[in-house]
Amino acid sequence: MTHSSDFLRRLDARGFIHQITDAAALDAAAAKGPITAYVGFDCTAPSLHIGNLVSIMMLRHLQQAGHRPIVVMGGGTTKIGDPSGKDEARQLLDDEQIRANMASIRRIFERFLRFGDGPTDAVMINNDEWLSQLQLVPFLRDYGRHFSINRMLTFDSVRLRLEREQPLSFLEFNYMIFQAYDYLELNRRFGCTLQMGGSDQWGNIVNGTDLIRRVEGREAFGLTTPLITRADGAKMGKTAKGAVWLHEDQLPHFDYWQFWRNTHDADVGKFLRLFTDLPLDEIARLEALAGAEINTAKAVLATEATALCRGRDAALAAAETARTTFAEGGAGEDLPTHAVPAPITIIDALIGLGFAASKNEARKLVAQGGARIDGVAAGSDTAMVGPGQKVSAGKKRHGMIVAG
């Protein structure tokens, strides 16, 4: 499909599009002039993770294509606690925690989007502003009548649960109504005519466009991204250690860079398109690299992706650390450190650097030859390390012992 709007052409070429409610009409609207679009984000944690990055990049492209992005923080919905996909009720956060999380998350968005008061400057807003003001009876009379239970039951999120006879609470059932109302509110306040999100949000988004049509008689659109998976089928960004955080307080620059550097060969092109701003012809060139050459492309991916999220200086420093550490077998400046006043055993060093959770685990590393001091296998548990020496666990985890 050929799009006439810069916005959809970009998204399409880069692999962001899964479904659109009315692609031709959205394309026409985006070609005609600036549109306003939003994506909603959870604020249960002080940082977002890689899983949110596709949406963030989409907002970035939106703005670059001359449109206005709205970032909706789910402050109100967080207070309710979205139970989907969870076995236990989420720990409910109080206002103060939510405010702190929002402030922290905003700093991430400021790297990807330009905020301000201009016509295409990004806006961040908390849906608690309107959700907590709602009154049940008026709300049900004004909006509840537009939602058909018959239809809500056909949405995957509900239908699958019912078919599997899994419990679905009334609270959860209402979640999609709140989200639909968010969209309506944004349509009224900002003239927002597009909601974007992951493919799992399709049902919620369609509910919003329907509500806007019924209440306001206006057309609004929805667009979802595909679920991004890795070449081996695993969900993107879920490592055994947990989420890959965007915020540096949660994950050091070097580790963030390394995450991207360790991308599977088969994913390099896809990730370059989704997670960097590099021109497509440049990406095509990098993607075509074969054999060990593809490592160049991975380094570019890592540096570009890190530059977006953490700043170019941090990205270049991480790249340099990786180069000296891996290519030269040395030790770069970004490696984690453990300060000690006097030499300690390799066991304590591994624990101090966070490479082993217990002495038992550290001993296993030594026994299996995975623990190295300045690149040489430690040999025994009693080997000593002092300031200035590099300690490694396996091939990818390296750290420095420093005086202190």
Place this chain on the structure above:
RNA sequence: GGAGGGGUGGCCGAGCGGUCAAUGGCAGCAGACUGUAAAUCUGCCGGGUUUCACCCUACGUUGGUUCAAAUCCAACCCCCUCCA
């Protein structure tokens, strides 16, 4: 309400009186091979320690039988299937 089946380590899933910290698979960690990749092969894989050993905690919950229980019994909780 009646009948039957089941709840096991991060997940799936064996075991059904001692030799069980519990087969196997997945995930994870480490090693070899490589390109800081994939695939493959090997080892580790509940926790701890003074580690060729020892000590804790574990098989839904609580009691009981037994020299000895994940395995038998009872009660309870939860899940599933069939009948009403």
